[in-house]
Amino acid sequence: MRWDAVRPRLRRSTGGRPAGRSLTGWRGAAQLRSAPGGDASLQFSAVTTKKRAVLAFSGGLDSSAILTWMVREQGWEVVTFTANVGQRASDSLDAAAKKSRELGAITHESVDLRRELIDEFFVPAMQMHAKLEGRYLLGTSLARYPTARAAMRVARKHRATVLSHGATGKGNDQVRFETTWLVLNADPAERIDGLEIFAPWKEKIFLDRFGNGGRVVMRQYLQSMGIPIASGGNEGEDPYSQDENMLHISSEGVALERPEESHIGKIVYTKLTDPAMAPDRAEYARVFFERGRPVKIQIEDENGVVTARPIEGDSVAILKAANEVAGRHGVGILDMVETRYVGIKSRGVYEAPGHTLLLEAHQDLEGVVHDGPVIDEKLSQAPLLARLIYNGGWWSQQMRKALAGLQEEQRHVNGWSLVRLYRGSATPVARWSPNSLYDPQLSSFESMTGTALDPEKARGFIDVQALHLWAAERARHQARTPVARG
Template sequence: MSDAPKKVVLAYSGGLDTSIILKWLQTEYGCEVITFTADLGQGEELDPARKKAEMLGIRPENIHIEDLREEFVRDFVFPMFRANAVYEGCYLLGTSIARPLISKRLVEIAQEHGADAIAHGATGKGNDQVRFEIAAYALDPSIKVIAPWREWDLTSRTRLLEFAEANQIPIAKDKRGEAPFSVDANLLHTSSEGKVLEDPGEEAPDYVYQRTVHPEDAPDQPEFIEIAFEKGDPVAINGEAMSPATVLTALNEYGRKHGIGRLDLVENRFVGMKSRGVYETPGGTILLEAHRGIEQITLDRGAGHLKDQIMPQYAELIYNGFWFSPEREMLQALIDKSQEHVTGTVRLKLYKGLARTVARHSEHSLYSEAHVTFEDDAGAYDQKDAAGFIRLNALRLKLIGNRNARIKP
């Protein structure tokens, strides 16, 4: 092929599918392959990915395994949580928010090596192909993207296994049958879909949940924690200062223990179909509740309501893969401006699948006890002022009522 890539950077997990893709790139294009494996807190040992890549003929200098947990949480997860972003009322965007960072590093590594293409293992049915590729093109318009699932003829599990065996790619015993479901994981969440989950009319088996105990099996006594925020980002738990990834890791453990953050959702994919996914976002669920708790006393009504109005659009941009779009960056600037005084401490009660704000404190608080007290307010608020306020706001409705009474159908 005259236009065949000479060097390709592959998003490589070390699993069977991306190992097959690695070998397929070598045999189909005759190109040099560079692997990139990101540690986003998925909880798996990544050294086997290095060994597998070496076994498949990748030179050590062409194997990139990077710990991106801090960057992931600091530069992607936290900005998203400043917006309280939730897709279709439920989903905390755990898979979606990881893709732009992976694409960013794929493009950067391609530039470092002088590679002319990147490759990923997303299928032609899902959202991830869109997210990976839109992000890559935004960062490097000239980059070529190879998506083997849209190109090859390995269209069944049997053909994939035959290709693996023909090319001496090790196959774990449990991969010789149909997997019960597929899992994507990072520090923010786990996402499970397919196979035993494909019928939305059937309850998901409990073994699908991997990061949380069943809420019914959670401790019978509630636990209280305090999260400190600075300008919208969590910086400490129970008075202990922590880095972004450490905060989320600690919140994940609280959520795991108390069965917090489970979600069974049928969502609308960007590509047009509906899909059923089972998500676990233990730390993120606690963080969202806490962030909204501190905003309750530090955000002005107008700012808070505006944030709530733009949030669905912001969330949809992330879900659809437009993290690097100008409109997402514009919304982010507005959101970040709103967080200038979102500083303080939230106390939460964790109990059997639920995280609830029970107290909040801030030196930046807009809450005035003098104005809302049922006791003597010492002149802080003149209740007579409310009469004129009501009359002015009711004026248009009174005019409509008079008109309707005058002109009856």
């Protein structure tokens, strides 16, 4: 097969506009069509006429300005949709729907993605112990995949061929959204014929209007049109922006752009209690797992008395309960400077109480059911998989391979872990599994005979495992001896 038969064929079309003023340039669309030999050829083309677009819409400043601009100034037909991924304010979904119609959307869809987010994305990432740069639990990254996929469903339902998002050209979300759309369009079950992508923050016509000043200019633009927008700061500038779902809430923005300054006092925790103000009495969460999936959470006091009705079976309810109990004790705060996919350093403050609790419990339970090599392999693979998730690679072959491997790896992760929650800490203190590799007799220093391990055989084991070290040390010293010249 020839490479030029399947590579993207790039072309520009200005649709009657002056050169360089097309709405999307060559990045506008991804359309699959037959190529010689039956191969699929990915055809990129520009959005040359005003078409029906689906826009991810939250009702916030950015999406409100983009929707208004697309409808009122550019003449688009826009279908808006909001993903329910577990935001705190239940009325925010209704407010977004009402606002989008007021701003000119032809219709609005609210899609409940909470179960998809947890079962298809959160649980596997937790099982992988994925943490970006060893710290960030990827709450935003994971939520983008079901959201992007849902946009395609909405587009098919409303016969739209253009997908649009409000992510900037500096961040990671642009990659997650657009990669998902391009890749899933190769799946006949997800495909949108003639799919095109419109990303305003990468278009000159939009940047000319809003690029110099960003959110401040957007706020002024909406105010000039008499459109109300919630104010979050002084002189029309938000001190920080937040993104929330069931897994976490992230805070970024002007107030946090000096990493040498503490975030304390600059943001208000919304998903957890300030650890300094948390109760001065520990609680314990006993988390039960079946095949590596959390299936029950039980809250106990210091005496082991169950203090609330256990939550079991429903993954959404279990994560909600984990968020509540861990958040009550100030668990899951992270302030870090991370490396975006495009290479830019970015500071964020994250609150992920439930995710932190469930991950601690899961990792603790794996300690008794996996042997050392499996644990070491997971430790080496986790940062690679975390970076893959962060960089938009959920649909890659590498991720599919990892997901398939989890089926076998998690088969024996059954049992429970007991986690102590106290003023910002989540500390596993006990665990049990029917598949445990822990043998008290083998492990005990009090019993030296009558077990499968004969202490006398330890001599030979030590001699053999030390042989290569001895040989290397001898060679190192011999290398210092001058070579005799004949």
